[in-house]
Amino acid sequence: MADQLQTLDLVKELVYRLVVPSDRNSAEQNQPPDLEKPLKYAIRILNSRMTPSVAADESAIVESIKRLLVNEGKSSDALTFADMYMKLSMKSGAGTIKNRWAVLYLLKVISEDCRKEKSSHLYTSTSSNGLPLLTNETDNLRFFKSQKTIDSKGKGGILMVSKDPESIREIAIREFADLVTEETEVPEDALVRDVLFACQGIDGKYVKFDSHLDGYALSDSLIVPRATRIMVRKLCELGWLFRKVKNYIFESMEQFPAEDVGTVGQAFCAALQDELSDYYKLLAVLETQSLHPIPLVSEMASSGHSGNYLSLRRLAVWFAEPMVRMRLMAVLVDSCRVLRGGAMAGAIHVHAQHGDPMIQDFMRRLLRRVCSPLFEMVRSWVLEGELDDIFAEFFVVGQPVKAESLWQEGYRLHGGMLPNFISQSLAQRILRTGKSINFLRVCCEDQGWAEAASEAAAAAGTTTMRGGLGYGETDALETLVSEAAKRIDKHLMDVIFKRYKFREHCLAIKRYLLLGQGDFVQYLMDIVGPELSEPANTISSFKLAGLLESAIRSSNAQYDDPDVLDRLRVKMMPHGAGDRGWDVFSLEYSARVPLNTIFTESIMARYLRIFNFLWKLRRVEHALIGAWKIMKPNFISSALFATKDGSSVMSQFVWISRRCQVLWNEMNHFVTNLQYYIMFEVLEVSWSQFLEEMDAARDLDDLLAAHEKYLNAILEKSLLGEASLHISKVLFVLFDLILRFHGLVDRLYEGIRELQSSLWKNDSRGRSKSKLKSNNEVSKSGQLIGEGRKALTKFAGEFRKKMGEELDKIAKDYSSSLGRFLAELPVQLNVDLKFLLFRLDFTEFYSRLWAM
Amino acid sequence: MDPEAERNARESLDLAFHMSNILVTGLDRHTLSILVALSERGFNPEALAAVVKELRREPPSSAAPPPSSRPKP
Numbered sequence: 001m002a003d004q005l006q007t008l009d010l011v012k013e014l015v016y017r018l019v020v021p022s023d024r025n026s027a028e029q030n031q032p033p034d035l036e037k038p039l040k041y042a043i044r045i046l047n048s049r050m051t052p053s054v055a056a057d058e059s060a061i062v063e064s065i066k067r068l069l070v071n072e073g074k075s076s077d078a079l080t081f082a083d084m085y086m087k088l089s090m091k092s093g094a095g096t097i098k099n100r101w102a103v104l105y106l107l108k109v110i111s112e113d114c115r116k117e118k119s120s121h122l123y124t125s126t127s128s129n130g131l132p133l134l135t136n137e138t139d140n141l142r143f144f145k146s147q148k149t150i151d152s153k154g155k156g157g158i159l160m161v162s163k164d165p166e167s168i169r170e171i172a173i174r175e176f177a178d179l180v181t182e183e184t185e186v187p188e189d190a191l192v193r194d195v196l197f198a199c200q201g202i203d204g205k206y207v208k209f210d211s212h213l214d215g216y217a218l219s220d221s222l223i224v225p226r227a228t229r230i231m232v233r234k235l236c237e238l239g240w241l242f243r244k245v246k247n248y249i250f251e252s253m254e255q256f257p258a259e260d261v262g263t264v265g266q267a268f269c270a271a272l273q274d275e276l277s278d279y280y281k282l283l284a285v286l287e288t289q290s291l292h293p294i295p296l297v298s299e300m301a302s303s304g305h306s307g308n309y310l311s312l313r314r315l316a317v318w319f320a321e322p323m324v325r326m327r328l329m330a331v332l333v334d335s336c337r338v339l340r341g342g343a344m345a346g347a348i349h350v351h352a353q354h355g356d357p358m359i360q361d362f363m364r365r366l367l368r369r370v371c372s373p374l375f376e377m378v379r380s381w382v383l384e385g386e387l388d389d390i391f392a393e394f395f396v397v398g399q400p401v402k403a404e405s406l407w408q409e410g411y412r413l414h415g416g417m418l419p420n421f422i423s424q425s426l427a428q429r430i431l432r433t434g435k436s437i438n439f440l441r442v443c444c445e446d447q448g449w450a451e452a453a454s455e456a457a458a459a460a461g462t463t464t465m466r467g468g469l470g471y472g473e474t475d476a477l478e479t480l481v482s483e484a485a486k487r488i489d490k491h492l493m494d495v496i497f498k499r500y501k502f503r504e505h506c507l508a509i510k511r512y513l514l515l516g517q518g519d520f521v522q523y524l525m526d527i528v529g530p531e532l533s534e535p536a537n538t539i540s541s542f543k544l545a546g547l548l549e550s551a552i553r554s555s556n557a558q559y560d561d562p563d564v565l566d567r568l569r570v571k572m573m574p575h576g577a578g579d580r581g582w583d584v585f586s587l588e589y590s591a592r593v594p595l596n597t598i599f600t601e602s603i604m605a606r607y608l609r610i611f612n613f614l615w616k617l618r619r620v621e622h623a624l625i626g627a628w629k630i631m632k633p634n635f636i637s638s639a640l641f642a643t644k645d646g647s648s649v650m651s652q653f654v655w656i657s658r659r660c661q662v663l664w665n666e667m668n669h670f671v672t673n674l675q676y677y678i679m680f681e682v683l684e685v686s687w688s689q690f691l692e693e694m695d696a697a698r699d700l701d702d703l704l705a706a707h708e709k710y711l712n713a714i715l716e717k718s719l720l721g722e723a724s725l726h727i728s729k730v731l732f733v734l735f736d737l738i739l740r741f742h743g744l745v746d747r748l749y750e751g752i753r754e755l756q757s758s759l760w761k762n763d764s765r766g767r768s769k770s771k772l773k774s775n776n777e778v779s780k781s782g783q784l785i786g787e788g789r790k791a792l793t794k795f796a797g798e799f800r801k802k803m804g805e806e807l808d809k810i811a812k813d814y815s816s817s818l819g820r821f822l823a824e825l826p827v828q829l830n831v832d833l834k835f836l837l838f839r840l841d842f843t844e845f846y847s848r849l850w851a852m
Numbered sequence: 853m854d855p856e857a858e859r860n861a862r863e864s865l866d867l868a869f870h871m872s873n874i875l876v877t878g879l880d881r882h883t884l885s886i887l888v889a890l891s892e893r894g895f896n897p898e899a900l901a902a903v904v905k906e907l908r909r910e911p912p913s914s915a916a917p918p919p920s921s922r923p924k925p
Contacts, residue, residue, distance in 0.1 A: 007890070007893055010886050010889055010890055010893075011890070013886055014883065014886045014887065014890070014903070014904075015903075015907060017880070017882060017883045017886070018883065018903075018904060018907040018908055019907055038907050041906065041907070042903045042906075042907060045899050045902050045903050045906065046895060046896070046899045046900070046903060048899060065875070069874070069875075074874075077874045080870075080874060081871060081874050081875075084867050084870055084871055084874075085871070087867055088864060088867045088868070088871075091860060091863065091864055096860050096861070096864050097864045097868065097888060097892065098892060099891055099892055099894075102891040102892075102895075102896075102897040103868055103887075103888055103891055103897070104871075105897040105898075105901075106887060106891060106897040106900050106901050107868075107871060107872050107875050107877055108875065109897070109898065109901035109905075110872075110875075110877040110878075110879065110901050110904050110905065111872075111875035111876055111877045113901065113904075113905045114876060114877060114878055115876070
């Protein structure tokens with residue numbers, strides 16, 4: 001009770017001191033009853049439930065006071081204040097202020113009140129003549145109230161604009177709002193709703209699609225501010241874009257079964273549809289928000305609820321992101337309209353190269369969907385060799401071909417359908433892997449690849465199931481492809497080498513077609529030689545086949561694999577009128593599936609060319625050997641030198657025979673060296689290189705390339721290439737000359753032999769004119785025997801002269817041709833040919849000869 | 853009241869007064885002491901501030917007393 005009383009006294013005292021601060025002395029006596037009313041008022045206020053809206057936080061209030069002081073530019077005061085507060089808070093024990101927060105708060109509120117009072121007085125005094133005068137009282141009340149709301153929000157309470165009384169703002173805002181409503185026929189929330197409709201492609205009440213403008217717009221008859229009109233147009237761009245995308249999807253889906261949109265196109269549509277459903281969700285949320293009324297700006301500030309309403313401006317913010325996306329989609333739709341399959345994926349991929357992470361994200365999501373059919377095709381192609389591409393979207397295109405050209409022509413890359421995120425080399429690998437599988441399946445009738453494929457899939461970490469790969473996982477794709485390629489190629493190589501004995505067949509071709517098996521060739525040459533001298537049209541290929549058979553059986557070739565020997569055949573080339581057997585005879589090696597992928601017809605034709613060349617070379621060599629057989633020192637030639645009395649006749653032949661020997665030596669030198677060069681420098685070297693490359697070859701393409709290189713090397717070095725057309729002509733002229741020489745030698749020695757025999761007869765029969773010449777000799781020289789020695793001598797002279805002339809001609813032709821040949825050799829590009837020249841002209845005999 | 857407490861109280865009041873001066877509240881020392889005492893008794897500082905503000909304004913408008921229909925804040 002005493003406490004109560006004391007409090008009352010304190011209040012009384014306070015009221016007293018407050019009410020009569022200035023004229024205290026006079027008021028003390030005069031107006032004691034005056035105190036009655038303020039006191040009651042004060043007590044009422046004190047008893048009211050007025051509570052500070054700020055939580056009792058001492059440090060916060062101290063901070064806010066300090067900030068207040070600093071803001072007013074009294075930082076030194078702020079420091080002092082802080083100092084004093086420190087001191088105050090350090091006090092403890094009896095008599096100190098316990099409720100420091102209350103005291104500080106009190107001081108702060110009073111201080112603020114004072115300040116406002118001052119400024120409002122100032123304000124009213126300055127503006128009273130211009131603006132509507134507000135009563136001081138309400139003004140202050142308002143201040144009081146607003147102060148409270150501000151305090152209730154910001155902790156510690158920050159002073160709101162102290163120099164601009166809010167009422168002025170409020171009035172201005174209200175007036176502005178009136179102005180706006182006068183100017184606009186349509187309320188903003190209606191516009192917002194219309195814009196939302198437009199963004200779904202539906203005409204609203206005010207916003208309609210204008211085909212003339214090609215876009216949504218407010219109709220001109222409506223009175224709306226220009227700014228609003230522009231804003232609506234901008235927002236409705238989204239609607240326009242939406243229409244575009246939507247139409248595309250609709251059209252694609254519409255024509256799907258009839259026309260070929262393709263799986264990639266469908267995936268694209270589905271992805272777009274998904275994006276649109278996100279967009280719908282956003283629109284639904286916005287639509288619910290648009291139901292909230294739009295408050296006035298003033299309400300917003302004072303009422304303090306931020307509200308979920310939707311204005312055009314807010315809509316602009318909401319639409320910012322969907323707009324970017326929709327624009328992107330519209331661009332994609334535009335650029336993909338005519339594209340399909342891989343090309344479409346590539347076109348979309350181009351747009352994914354963007355710096356904006358949002359767009360990147362979006363594109364990645366889209367591409368993942370779009371590329372999934374494509375990657376699925378890659379997967380099934382690489383692992384199963386299946387080309388399930390109904391709409392021709394894949395970048396591998398297959399076409400029906402015969403088994404032997406499956407590898408070369410069966411499949412190819414379609415450049416237009418190759419999306420650019422798959423590199424050319426990767427595409428090549430993909431193509432080859434699938435091709436290998438198909439090759440194994442079709443040509444080799446092999447099933448082992450399935451194991452290899454599943455192994456590869458396991459190694460690459462992807463399942464053989466669908467949907468294992470996606471866009472952006474190019475690394476995974478590459479691993480899968482390389483794993484699959486590695487295994488399947490290895491398997492293919494195994495099959496080709498082990499099961500189909502590629503190496504053995506190559507060796508067989510080298511032996512028989514490239515005449516590597518010497519004894520066989522020699523024997524064959526011997527037994528078919530007479531046959532081949534006949535005109536081509538009289539030769540039976542069956543007989544030749546029989547001869548070939550016997551050549552095989554009598555040479556070491558008989559120990560070869562019967563399968564290999566089976567494939568060796570005689571082939572007669574199409575022949576003309578004057579052709580001899582030599583010109584049309586050739587050997588053939590039939591490569592069956594799958595090796596005919598490597599030994600194609602064109603390849604075999606090139607082998608045939610090489611065979612013909614080598615065969616000719618052999619024949620020339622054979623002819624030379626035959627010539628030597630005739631020419632070598634034997635009975636006839638020795639007799640040639642031995643005759644004494646016949647020297648007049650026969651000695652004439654000594655000279656010619658010597659010249660023959662010289663020419664033969666020259667020819668032999670040439671042919672031997674050429675033969676050596678072809679056999680050792682060309683065939684064997686190329687073969688050993690080919691063997692190395694064959695071992696190194698990791699896939700069929702490598703093998704084909706190696707084989708191609710091997711063949712080309714042989715052709716080039718044997719002067720059969722395009723570049724050495726001229727020199728090879730010269731070479732063939734040389735061959736012909738040698739063959740002619742052979743014929744000449746044949747005839748010459750025949751003639752000599754006959755002459756000799758007739759001489760011998762003459763001598764032994766004692767010049768009897770008996771016609772006892774051998775009946776079977778029907779040669780003209782035989783007839784001459786009877787005409788006596790004179791005639792014989794005369795004939796021998798003529799014969800010698802004729803032979804001598806012919807020999808001269810051959811020798812001359814030969815030496816000029818050889819000259820040309822040797823002159824052309826250094827011009828050839830191939831390095832190895834230089835060695836041939838070196839070998840032929842080892843002693844520099846020829847170069848010196850022509851230098852003279 | 854022991855002298856220690858008295859000294860403490862005085863010093864505290866000194867400090868409070870100083871602060872009040874810095875904040876330009878226009879309160880004199882005595883009034884401040886009363887206010888401090890009241891707030892120590894648990895009076896609501898908001899209400900106290902209201903009293904100070906309302907009553908201070910009395911003098912100039914003492915002729916026209918504040919309207920009775922003043923709403924309770």
